[in-house]
Amino acid sequence: MCYSAQVWQAYQDYVRRFGAEISIRDFVELYASRENGAKIKTAKAMDDAFLRAGTPEANEITRSIEAWNMQQATELEQLLFRQRRRLVDAERALQSKPTKKALDDQRIATNKIDWAKGKLADLRRNTPEDRDRRIFPGVYAPVMVMEEGRRVIKPMRYQCRPAGKPAFYDTKYPGTYNARRDNLEGFWKGQFGRTHGVIVCNAFYENVSRHKVEGRELSEGEAEQNVILEFKPQPRQEMLIACLYSHWQGDGESLWSFAAITDEPPQEVLAAGHDRCIIPIKEDALDAWLSPDQGNLAALYAILDDRQKPFYEHRLAA
Numbered sequence: 001m002c003y004s005a006q007v008w009q010a011y012q013d014y015v016r017r018f019g020a021e022i023s024i025r026d027f028v029e030l031y032a033s034r035e036n037g038a039k040i041k042t043a044k045a046m047d048d049a050f051l052r053a054g055t056p057e058a059n060e061i062t063r064s065i066e067a068w069n070m071q072q073a074t075e076l077e078q079l080l081f082r083q084r085r086r087l088v089d090a091e092r093a094l095q096s097k098p099t100k101k102a103l104d105d106q107r108i109a110t111n112k113i114d115w116a117k118g119k120l121a122d123l124r125r126n127t128p129e130d131r132d133r134r135i136f137p138g139v140y141a142p143v144m145v146m147e148e149g150r151r152v153i154k155p156m157r158y159q160c161r162p163a164g165k166p167a168f169y170d171t172k173y174p175g176t177y178n179a180r181r182d183n184l185e186g187f188w189k190g191q192f193g194r195t196h197g198v199i200v201c202n203a204f205y206e207n208v209s210r211h212k213v214e215g216r217e218l219s220e221g222e223a224e225q226n227v228i229l230e231f232k233p234q235p236r237q238e239m240l241i242a243c244l245y246s247h248w249q250g251d252g253e254s255l256w257s258f259a260a261i262t263d264e265p266p267q268e269v270l271a272a273g274h275d276r277c278i279i280p281i282k283e284d285a286l287d288a289w290l291s292p293d294q295g296n297l298a299a300l301y302a303i304l305d306d307r308q309k310p311f312y313e314h315r316l317a318a
Helices: 011-018 024-035 044-053 056-096 100-124 267-271 283-290 297-305
Strands: 004-007 139-147 150-158 178-180 196-209 226-234 239-250 253-263 311-316
Touching (some): 011 044, 011 139, 044 056, 139 239, 150 283, 239 283, 267 311
Antiparallel strands (some): 004 196, 196 239
16 A cells, blocks of 8 residues: 655645646635644645745635644744653652652653754754655545636645545544556445546555565564565656546545555565555546546556656665
């Protein structure tokens, strides 16, 4: 399954390359809902794209992001203050009489201080880094869809909740950030042939067992160890990843969410220890994929089969 992906976030690039329109209203509503207490996670690169836009259309979004960042900075600074005081108290206690509580407080406070300082540094950092573009299940990303014959970019959560299903599907089926190709007419029949999208990315990440990466069996008594691999297409390129999406509504909530379609992996991904892979479609099939003909599923499978086939180079993720 595609555990994480490095997604193209700069919306000006979507407009320039694909002639896509940005659904500003949907982005405004997303960021406003986060300000109002909704548990919304966004990638730093998506936030920064709007902060750098400098266009009147992005002004309201910019204001929401800046207000959120200020709130987060205040909360992190308060956390730092509390944990620094906790650390001082723990170290003072250890000087007089070492106790388990004091040792635990010292360890926990040190870890929380390091975490908060890292988060603050990221909030204040203006230089982009590759990790800013990574999305994980539950994080919102820009997804290209077709609306009334126009390519449109909408923010959607990376974990699809099919329309008509109860909200607890998120926990009952936590793997619904990926849609298996061999189950498109099963679990995903409400989306396949109906609501298609793509995300643009240039890398993806997978959890893999270390012994599989090293091409060996587990030694006797050896515990299985997980590592994260980064896969990048060679030559370097932006890939159009085939997705399904859904617009779920219920209990006063409106949720746009998506899943990336996965299939059997190419040999180099399998050799690295992973048994699934996302599907990059060809750009000349983009409109046909985004405007699916439900009565001709064979044509949609043909698009998935006649895919881009880059060689995926891998390395241990930082």
